[in-house]
Amino acid sequence: MSLVRKGWPLHRRISRDLEDRIRAGELRPGQRIPIEHDLMQTYGCARMTVNKALSRLVGEGLIERRKRAGSFVRLPRLDAPVLEIPDIEVEVTARGDRYRFELLNAHVIADDDLDGPVLALTGVHYAQDRALAFEERRICLSVVPDAQTADFTVQSPGHWLLQAVPWTRVEHKISAVAASPEVCVRLGIEKGAACLVVERRTWKDDSVVTAVRQIFDGTTYRLTASFGK
Amino acid sequence: MSLVRKGWPLHRRISRDLEDRIRAGELRPGQRIPIEHDLMQTYGCARMTVNKALSRLVGEGLIERRKRAGSFVRLPRLDAPVLEIPDIEVEVTARGDRYRFELLNAHVIADDDLDGPVLALTGVHYAQDRALAFEERRICLSVVPDAQTADFTVQSPGHWLLQAVPWTRVEHKISAVAASPEVCVRLGIEKGAACLVVERRTWKDDSVVTAVRQIFDGTTYRLTASFGK
DNA sequence: CCAGACGTAATGTCTATACATTATCTATTA
DNA sequence: TAATAGATAATGTATAGACATTACGTCTGG
Secondary structure: OOOOOOOOOHHHHHHHHHHHHHHOOOOOOOOEEOOHHHHHHHHOOOHHHHHHHHHHHHHOOOEEEEOOOEEEEOOOOOOOOEEOOOOHHHHHHHOOOOEEEEEEEEEEEEOOOOOOEEEEEEEEEEEOOEEEEEEEEEEEOOOOHHHHOOOOOOOOHHHHHHHHOOOOEEEEEEEEEEOOHHHHHHHOOOOOOEEEEEEEEEEEOOEEEEEEEEEEEOOOOOEEEEEEO | OOOOOOOOOHHHHHHHHHHHHHHOOOOOOOOEEOOHHHHHHHHOOOHHHHHHHHHHHHHOOOEEEEOOOEEEEOOOOOOOOEEOOOOHHHHHHHOOOOEEEEEEEEEEEEOOOOOOEEEEEEEEEEEOOEEEEEEEEEEEOOOOHHHHOOOOOOOOHHHHHHHHOOOOEEEEEEEEEEOOHHHHHHHOOOOOOEEEEEEEEEEEOOEEEEEEEEEEEOOOOOEEEEEEO
């Protein structure tokens, strides 16, 4: 079992051992890995223990299993690192900076894209009084009527919504645009500077709760994602 | 157990049921959920079955568990959608387009950032003869000596590496910059246009395998990430 | 040569039980 | 009151066995 972590539970050591062998290339994509019965013997344990180890590898996307056929190493995927798209308020306060949201504008409007009356907000996120992001948000009032009476100078709309409405689905789109005149002013950057745009749409069941577009200074703000040990 | 999927295994129905109750706000963040013993009685099953259901919720980040204390609903996290950062070659061919990588430059150099001799490449990814991305890549020759003899006009370096070297860790940084003169020419975009930048660094164990910087036209290319059912 | 039937090898699920581990709570003691 | 020690309730891990499910291979019969 190579040089595997002592103190770890057996099922964890088994999954880690197999993971290492896959990552080292000893077990190659498409190749069949030993059947549960053989692994029982190899590690001298019950089938449930082996099964738990293999279930973990399925969850991590490292193997796939087919009844009667066996378990097979999957192709490595570059396409599933975990992306951290933070709640800006949480991110700023987490690193000990003073956070502030400046509400610029709030109107109830009709929106073609979203159902029913919509609360349209614009504002700026500040960290230590430095503008971090410009935000344009729409909140579906039929789903979140309370939004109309909430005070977004105390809490950012995003943070408030997170507590107020449990979502069931989120979708993000990340792109880049040149700063519009308004964004230049709000973020204090040069005309036409490259900005990172995060668009987020949040659903509860089948109705859109909120759609938001956050614009960051592309050179100072970066999203990070990592995958692996 | 509300209106839960028939045909699903019991442990899956239990976890889904609890997930629904959390998402619906019936079980709120910080709140304690019933202990395994009670859930056994509620669902009329063995503790291992309940345990499997709860383990899944831990994996999904919906609850956390503490011995002696119980299981608690975690704060909803916006920060872990799965980001699809594709192998460009795979992405292009997957949607049926003709893919081509044009190698512009290849030199063996020394690099302060990476250990040992490094193969430095620049090139352009094309989809249907339209430039999609400009790429600057460095490959650590001490880790991947074969890279020096590989033909990157047949396969993109990224795709080739994926097959040649199993990685153990990947890190991505996503930002935005204004197009440099060279990028303008290569991608056929206007001077100073906003570009989306994906920087990826790949490790095998403790050594960097490759570091790459891919630059996309920010207005036509977007990364997407989603989370939820 | 092909279509269909079928045995069977593998995974999938579930149970009942046992003991380990650990943080919380309580009771005791200084 | 405060520190310490111990009891205990919850999760964590593991076992052995049972039956369900599925699709791979093979063996038919046409």
